[in-house]
Amino acid sequence: MITVHGFSVSGNCHKVRLLLEQLGRPYRWVEVDSARGGTRTAGFLAINPNGKVPVLVREDGAVLTESDAMLFWLAEGTPFLPDDAWQRAQALSWMFFEQYSHEPYVAVARFICGWTPLDSPRRAELPRLRERGHQALAVMERHLATHEWFTGARYGIADIALFAYTHVAPHGGIALDAYPRIRDWLARVQATPGFVPMPAPDADAQALIDRS
Amino acid sequence: MITVHGFSVSGNCHKVRLLLEQLGRPYRWVEVDSARGGTRTAGFLAINPNGKVPVLVREDGAVLTESDAMLFWLAEGTPFLPDDAWQRAQALSWMFFEQYSHEPYVAVARFICGWTPLDSPRRAELPRLRERGHQALAVMERHLATHEWFTGARYGIADIALFAYTHVAPHGGIALDAYPRIRDWLARVQATPGFVPMPAPDADAQALIDRS
Numbered sequence: 001m002i003t004v005h006g007f008s009v010s011g012n013c014h015k016v017r018l019l020l021e022q023l024g025r026p027y028r029w030v031e032v033d034s035a036r037g038g039t040r041t042a043g044f045l046a047i048n049p050n051g052k053v054p055v056l057v058r059e060d061g062a063v064l065t066e067s068d069a070m071l072f073w074l075a076e077g078t079p080f081l082p083d084d085a086w087q088r089a090q091a092l093s094w095m096f097f098e099q100y101s102h103e104p105y106v107a108v109a110r111f112i113c114g115w116t117p118l119d120s121p122r123r124a125e126l127p128r129l130r131e132r133g134h135q136a137l138a139v140m141e142r143h144l145a146t147h148e149w150f151t152g153a154r155y156g157i158a159d160i161a162l163f164a165y166t167h168v169a170p171h172g173g174i175a176l177d178a179y180p181r182i183r184d185w186l187a188r189v190q191a192t193p194g195f196v197p198m199p200a201p202d203a204d205a206q207a208l209i210d211r212s
Numbered sequence: 213m214i215t216v217h218g219f220s221v222s223g224n225c226h227k228v229r230l231l232l233e234q235l236g237r238p239y240r241w242v243e244v245d246s247a248r249g250g251t252r253t254a255g256f257l258a259i260n261p262n263g264k265v266p267v268l269v270r271e272d273g274a275v276l277t278e279s280d281a282m283l284f285w286l287a288e289g290t291p292f293l294p295d296d297a298w299q300r301a302q303a304l305s306w307m308f309f310e311q312y313s314h315e316p317y318v319a320v321a322r323f324i325c326g327w328t329p330l331d332s333p334r335r336a337e338l339p340r341l342r343e344r345g346h347q348a349l350a351v352m353e354r355h356l357a358t359h360e361w362f363t364g365a366r367y368g369i370a371d372i373a374l375f376a377y378t379h380v381a382p383h384g385g386i387a388l389d390a391y392p393r394i395r396d397w398l399a400r401v402q403a404t405p406g407f408v409p410m411p412a413p414d415a416d417a418q419a420l421i422d423r424s
Contacts, residue, residue, distance in 0.1 A: 049351075049354065050351055058298075062298070064298075064301055064302065064305060065305050065309070066304070066305040066308040066309060066312075068304070068308050069301050069302075069304040069305035069307075069308055070301070072300075072301055072304055073297060073298065073300075073301035073304075076297050076300075085285060085288050085289075086270075086274070086276075086285065088284075088285075088288075089276055089281050089282070089284055089285035090276065090281075092278070092280070092281040092284055092285075092304075093276060093277050093278040093281035095281075095308075096278040096279075096280050096281055096307075096308070096311055097277070097278060099308055099311055099312045100278075100311045100312065100315075100316075103312075104312075104316070139261075139262060142261065
């Protein structure tokens, strides 16, 4: 059985849990609070010297890092990844878009709002992060004008990758009001068989989000 | 025949050219000077509304964005991408690392040094970009202590993805002196069959790099 080391309220970690649940694939989950130093302990660094979650560990001890690479590996040969090479490349294109043009803004704005003190100097980054986050959402909204999903003809790993932080963009002060197609797509994702919601931030994080 | 719209001195664009050359696959190259507005023209935006190079266009007009997704598509079924699913996922893991933890520092530092004026306010970002760039190089150096390549047992698309900006890291003020294994790996990449070098920056960019 595989083991996933992850922080449950992290979108990057939740991606992997969501796909595993939808695949019905057994796994062991080891909770790591990366917001409070859990990825900096000697024990964790022995598993992943890069000090990041999620980490996927096979039964034989082999390690895989990077959430979207895990999605690709888990989905190969399943309906969550197209068979057609061009469609597979399009799904990967959205996943690289997610990691380069979406997550560094949408996820980082959320992190700063919920997991840094109200007087953190990092809060000065928020206006720029929100502006770039909206640019990413506009790209998604445009795609959804002519497509139902991001993975190809049906729901799959590019949708999971983009869902993870898009649905909690408001935690970072990035409202979804201007994106009706994104809101409809989020609802379609939430209605897929075996969908499991991402846990809510804890009370401390929620209080910070409410005041951000 | 496929068409690639790209800026030849951009590492992200050169990745695609290098693989096409090594595959011996015919292609048409359309030069787009993204540092001087070439990706903001109406003509270019009609091809890629996101306004980024590279863009790959199939003969039937279908478009693929994101350099590393292009590498994956071009390499499927060739020796540049492993057949084994776990090895393929490891290659993708390095490509996501490249786009998330390497390119935003190593490539952006190079861009700022060579393609922004000496009095650009963006130059204030350089110390942090260089620090994070060195962190990425340290991760690569550690991998190379026990592996010859990043794609698996042999040279392939993860090596091409990482080579693109690593070999020109010094343009951004990120020296490679402290990374002997990276320097050896760069030489191995440069010795692979069909290797083509990335064009040097033009005289204006080189003058800025020299003074940065």
